Amino acid sequence: MNNIFDLPSSLPKDRELFESIVSTDNISIERIISTGQTTPPGKLYDQDREEWVILLQGKAILAYADGSKIKLTAGDYLFIPAHQKHRVEYTSSEPPCIWLAVHGSMGKI
Amino acid sequence: MNNIFDLPSSLPKDRELFESIVSTDNISIERIISTGQTTPPGKLYDQDREEWVILLQGKAILAYADGSKIKLTAGDYLFIPAHQKHRVEYTSSEPPCIWLAVHGSMGKI
Numbered sequence: 107m108n109n110i111f112d113l114p115s116s117l118p119k120d121r122e123l124f125e126s127i128v129s130t131d132n133i134s135i136e137r138i139i140s141t142g143q144t145t146p147p148g149k150l151y152d153q154d155r156e157e158w159v160i161l162l163q164g165k166a167i168l169a170y171a172d173g174s175k176i177k178l179t180a181g182d183y184l185f186i187p188a189h190q191k192h193r194v195e196y197t198s199s200e201p202p203c204i205w206l207a208v209h210g211s212m213g214k215i
Numbered sequence: 216m217n218n219i220f221d222l223p224s225s226l227p228k229d230r231e232l233f234e235s236i237v238s239t240d241n242i243s244i245e246r247i248i249s250t251g252q253t254t255p256p257g258k259l260y261d262q263d264r265e266e267w268v269i270l271l272q273g274k275a276i277l278a279y280a281d282g283s284k285i286k287l288t289a290g291d292y293l294f295i296p297a298h299q300k301h302r303v304e305y306t307s308s309e310p311p312c313i314w315l316a317v318h319g320s321m322g323k324i
Contacts, residue, residue, distance in 0.1 A: 107285070107286075107287070107291045109290040109291050109292070110290045110292055111290035127267070128294065128317075128321060130321045132241055132242070132319055133317070133319050135267055135317060158244055160315070176216070180220070181218040181221070181271075182216045182217065182218050182219075183218070183219055183236070185237065208237075208244060208317060210241055210242050210319070211241055212237060212239045212241060
């Protein structure tokens with residue numbers, strides 16, 4: 107049985123770990139493990155598809171292009187519309203952040 | 216901020232609670248809270264769409280039509296192909312089961 111909280115015995119420190127769980131034309135579900143990484147200064151994600159993301163372990167801060175920030179703790183989730191520019195400002199390393207992200211062409215919700 | 220672990224102050228005892236988080240033509244994401252409910256004896260779910268489901272709190276047992284059983288604890292997840300008949304044999308009530316289910320036309324993975 108696969109468990110979302112089972113982490114590899116050693117995690118890379120220099121990068122996030124992306125693991126595909128479901129990947130099809132219509133939808134992708136992935137686990138992302140962060141250990142302190144953030145989006146490089148000045149850079150923003152600008153995604154073609156909608157994203158629904160939940161933080162399942164750890165603490166994190168997201169920021170939007172207008173400077174507004176969103177603090178996340180375990181269990182917090184949000185919907186990010188396509189092309190809503192955002193960046194990751196902070197991720198905890200102890201414990202590592204475990205994200206579950208669903209990407210797809212969801213349209214407006 | 217919405218949190219998947221925030222439960223209503225009182226939960227119905229006679230039924231599961233289904234809450235839509237994302238619902239579009241292509242995909243649905245929902246939270247299901249179980250407090251001991253199971254699939255009625257002799258009944259099996261037979262779904263037209265693929266389902267990816269994760270148990271985030273509690274303990275549960277699923278069963279397939281051939282009688283094989285799958286024990287789930289918090290964090291365990293599985294993919295259920297369309298038309299793979301299954302039923303819920305057990306759900307814990309203390310703590311309640313918190314499921315996150317993604318339904319969509321995912322195709323084969």
